[in-house]
Amino acid sequence: MEISAVQYESPGRGDGSRRLLKKEWVELTNTSRRAVNLGGWTLAASSTTPPGAGTATAAAATTADPVSCTRGTR
Known part of the structure; x- marks a missing residue:
């Protein structure tokens, strides 16, 4: 398995509503x-994050x- 893309700390102003967390993802x-x-x-x-928190x-x-x-060659 490979982590191929990550979106964290989405662009925008944090307003404390946790709304921006919905735009975080890992591929x-x-x-x-x-x-x-x-x-x-x-x-x-x-590694120290408690279960359910993040x-x-x-x-x-x-x-x-x-x-x-198919991977190309140069």
Whole structure:
């Protein structure tokens, strides 16, 4: 699995409403040849972040299918 893109601290003024958190996201890309079970995987703001505070956990049946792509050469 590869973290292929991240959007954090979305542009805009923080007004304390946590509205901007809805615009934060992480894109994962499965670069292997097989589906990967993401069930129970957790992304957290840091290794000391308590569960539920700035964390996201994948549901039990979540899988990431492999991406089929062709890489060009220069």
